[in-house]
Amino acid sequence: MNKESRRLIPPGLSYLADNITSKDNLLGTSKGAGAKWAEDLRLPKEMETIFFAGCGYQYNSQLESLMSLIRKIDKSAISTERTMSLARFQKKLGVDAAGIYRRVMARGSNADAQPLRDAVKVLDSLGVKFGYLADEEPCCGGLLHYIGLHEEFAKHAQEVYNRLKSMGVKQIIGIIPSCTYTLRNLIPNSIDRHDLEVKHFCEVVAESISSLELRFPREVKVTYHDPCQLARYLGLIDEPRQILRAIKGIELVETEWTRGEWATCCGGGGGFEAVFPELSQILAVNRAKELVETGAEIIVTHCPGCIMQLKAGLKELKTNGVEVLDLTQILAMAMGV
Amino acid sequence: MSIFTEYKKEIMDAAHNERIRTALTRAIRTYRANINKALKKYPHTIKMAEEVKEIKEKSVNQMEKLVQEACEVIEDNKGKAYIAKTADEALKIIGNLVGKDKLIVKGKSMTGEEIGLREHLEELGNEVYETDTGEFIIQKLGSRPMHILAPAIHVPREDVAQLFSKLTGEELPPDDIGRLVATARKLLREKYFQADIGMSGANVVAADTGALFLIENEGNIRLATSAPPVHIALVGMEKLVPTFNDACKVAEVTWRYANYTIPQYVSVLSGPSATGDIEKVITYGAHGPREFHVIFMDDGRTKLAKHPILRQALYCLRCGGCLYECPVFAVTAGHFGDKYFAGIGAIWAAMISQNIEKAASMAYTCLTCGRCKVRCPMKIDTPAMIVELRKLIAEGDHLSQPDLAL
Numbered sequence: 241m242n243k244e245s246r247r248l249i250p251p252g253l254s255y256l257a258d259n260i261t262s263k264d265n266l267l268g269t270s271k272g273a274g275a276k277w278a279e280d281l282r283l284p285k286e287m288e289t290i291f292f293a294g295c296g297y298q299y300n301s302q303l304e305s306l307m308s309l310i311r312k313i314d315k316s317a318i319s320t321e322r323t324m325s326l327a328r329f330q331k332k333l334g335v336d337a338a339g340i341y342r343r344v345m346a347r348g349s350n351a352d353a354q355p356l357r358d359a360v361k362v363l364d365s366l367g368v369k370f371g372y373l374a375d376e377e378p379c380c381g382g383l384l385h386y387i388g389l390h391e392e393f394a395k396h397a398q399e400v401y402n403r404l405k406s407m408g409v410k411q412i413i414g415i416i417p418s419c420t421y422t423l424r425n426l427i428p429n430s431i432d433r434h435d436l437e438v439k440h441f442c443e444v445v446a447e448s449i450s451s452l453e454l455r456f457p458r459e460v461k462v463t464y465h466d467p468c469q470l471a472r473y474l475g476l477i478d479e480p481r482q483i484l485r486a487i488k489g490i491e492l493v494e495t496e497w498t499r500g501e502w503a504t505c506c507g508g509g510g511g512f513e514a515v516f517p518e519l520s521q522i523l524a525v526n527r528a529k530e531l532v533e534t535g536a537e538i539i540v541t542h543c544p545g546c547i548m549q550l551k552a553g554l555k556e557l558k559t560n561g562v563e564v565l566d567l568t569q570i571l572a573m574a575m576g577v
Numbered sequence: 578m579s580i581f582t583e584y585k586k587e588i589m590d591a592a593h594n595e596r597i598r599t600a601l602t603r604a605i606r607t608y609r610a611n612i613n614k615a616l617k618k619y620p621h622t623i624k625m626a627e628e629v630k631e632i633k634e635k636s637v638n639q640m641e642k643l644v645q646e647a648c649e650v651i652e653d654n655k656g657k658a659y660i661a662k663t664a665d666e667a668l669k670i671i672g673n674l675v676g677k678d679k680l681i682v683k684g685k686s687m688t689g690e691e692i693g694l695r696e697h698l699e700e701l702g703n704e705v706y707e708t709d710t711g712e713f714i715i716q717k718l719g720s721r722p723m724h725i726l727a728p729a730i731h732v733p734r735e736d737v738a739q740l741f742s743k744l745t746g747e748e749l750p751p752d753d754i755g756r757l758v759a760t761a762r763k764l765l766r767e768k769y770f771q772a773d774i775g776m777s778g779a780n781v782v783a784a785d786t787g788a789l790f791l792i793e794n795e796g797n798i799r800l801a802t803s804a805p806p807v808h809i810a811l812v813g814m815e816k817l818v819p820t821f822n823d824a825c826k827v828a829e830v831t832w833r834y835a836n837y838t839i840p841q842y843v844s845v846l847s848g849p850s851a852t853g854d855i856e857k858v859i860t861y862g863a864h865g866p867r868e869f870h871v872i873f874m875d876d877g878r879t880k881l882a883k884h885p886i887l888r889q890a891l892y893c894l895r896c897g898g899c900l901y902e903c904p905v906f907a908v909t910a911g912h913f914g915d916k917y918f919a920g921i922g923a924i925w926a927a928m929i930s931q932n933i934e935k936a937a938s939m940a941y942t943c944l945t946c947g948r949c950k951v952r953c954p955m956k957i958d959t960p961a962m963i964v965e966l967r968k969l970i971a972e973g974d975h976l977s978q979p980d981l982a983l
Contacts, residue, residue, distance in 0.1 A: 388967025
């Protein structure tokens with residue numbers, strides 16, 4: 241690593257990159273802390289098909305704490321010309337990152353991981369047989385690629401691949417759009433290994449949607465927000481809509497010019513929120529506004545980053561009576577699981 | 578303050594500026610409505626854009642050959658053609674042609690903006706008038722353009738009225754936009770005919786005929802390139818395509834995506850004005866200019882063309898469509914920019930302007946959300962270019978060398 245050039249990487253991103261390379265997760269928490277959400281689900285580890293949970297949903301509330309840390313680093317970076325190392329930042333600011341995470345963990349709430357638990361239930365009731373690597377699930381490392389640290393990404397990609405192979409994995413069902421894209425495209429291209437089959441959750445569900453009886457508990461207007469990585473990177477635009485349209489009781493109302501491949505980014509793309517936390521918030525408000533204008537009561541999306549952003553956007557807009565839910569949650573409700 | 582810190586402050590100030598946001602919100606809505614209508618009315622444009630992409634790919638591969646060809650034809654046609662390897666060379670050539678104490682009327686040119694042409698000519702002791710209404714406003718405000726086609730996109734009518742009132746000594750109401758436009762016309766009218774030199778860029782150039790295509794609505798480029806006795810055009814080498822027919826296609830796709838639907842004027846210029854009407858003796862300098870100078874500028878373009886991913890930046894038609902789709906641009910306008918704007922602007926900042934710190938700042942401002950690519954008629958993969966640029970920035974020893982990674 242050329243220190244001189246790394247100077248040009250914004251500090252928030254540098255920090256996240258270090259977490260991935262040193263702790264194998266985005267947050268720098270201790271290993272396995274994230275797998276708690278699945279403790280009581282008794283998912284087997286050794287299966288050819290695995291469910292890849294990723295960092296985002298598991299660490300959602302921690303991510304919010306992380307954002308506040310990043311905002312502090314960010315603010316301090318402005319005054320100190322961002323020449324300080326992270327350790328010195330933390331010391332100077334009196335921020336105890338590890339402590340923040342410990343406290344959040346201690347709450348032991350699984351509410352943030354609800355979309356994951358629902359995804360598992362949905363797959364189960366579709367008869368899909370799959371396992372979950374839990375504390376042995378690696379971080380996909382995609383952010384290293386987007387930051388521009390391609391040598392580190394290639395190294396990480398090889399490790400991810402080796403771990404998955406050594407555990408006998410042949411197929412992966414991804415849930416976070418960005419992790420899924422990383423596993424499906426970035427890792428294979430980086431190390432030139434193309435023998436893992438990667439599908440996204442919504443593809444798996446869409447395949448068997450016609451055989452299902454789906455009814456939402458009440459009549460409701462929903463709109464759908466396409467995550468950038470799901471729509472424009474993975475090309476999964478029809479599948480989520482197919483699923484929503486198959487659910488009785490749901491009326492899908494859409495934005496005029498900003499749907500599908502034209503969807504507006506929630507402002508949380510590619511580590512942006514770690515570089516421009518405040519601007520990211522402004523963009524979240526803008527997107528939330530576009531979605532609220534459809535008259536929907538529920539904004540459905542399919543990405544933990546988008547959920548976090550849109551919730552923050554709605555809060556800022558002070559919109560009452562509109563909630564943000566993951567497609568997995570909608571599905572679980574419609575299937576009664 | 579470091580460049581990043583300064584830049585970030587600028588970005589955030591812009592993001593908190595309600596007027597920028599209001600202006601942009603209106604502009605985006607209008608753009609989307611217009612482009613959708615235009616593509617419905619002229620559906621062949623989409624297919625033509627694919628063809629133009631092939632033309633651009635082919636052309637960027639052979640810029641050096643095309644520029645030679647164009648120079649020969651222009652000289653045959655009694656114009657003067659020059660090749661400038663660098664921005665400095667271009668400024669020197671133009672500076673020598675212009676001299677000092679001249680009155681210059683200028684059409685809007687991003688390539689001119691890239692090398693600071695107006696400022697240079699003013700430093701040499703010339704009086705330069707920007708004639709595009711938006712650019713004229715920007716010049717008089719001492720501001721810089723915030724969109725490649727709508728430079729004053731961020732200036733509300735109230736500010737224009739105030740500015741023009743000051744310039745004319747009249748009290749101009751902000752609600753009468755017609756009167757504001759008429760004022761710009763009045764202020765500039767005589768300048769075209771008093772000017773020693775008219776200057777322009779070009780939207781596309783046909784190498785086989787040396788023909789420069791200039792697309793506009795206002796009519797200022799027509800006047801600036803035909804009323805004065807001398808016309809000087811500065812052209813980036815990536816604007817060259819092999820044939821006249823190719824150039825027509827590039828022009829049509831450019832104006833359609835640039836929100837013109839049908840442009841009021843397309844000028845095609847290939848040499849100085851001439852007549853053979855008196856005894857068939859060809860005489861140069863009839864009603865139009867008697868001198869026609871074209872400077873083809875490289876300034877990093879042939880090097881950029883060799884990069885497998887970043888070369889896409891050279892396919893850009895400068896229609897500005899991507900800017901209307903960028904969520905960051907929607908709240909910051911051209912503050913998310915250097916000489917060129919938004920994601921693709923970062924590539925130009927790094928590879929053409931060699932402003933690495935600014936390029937890095939811009940590269941990490943891109944969301945890599947990819948909506949610009951959906952709009953782009955050339956399907957330029959800006960997210961892929963941005964990630965590649967970040968790689969060069971994050972891993973590069975190249976940064977100590979002027980030729981970033983090449």
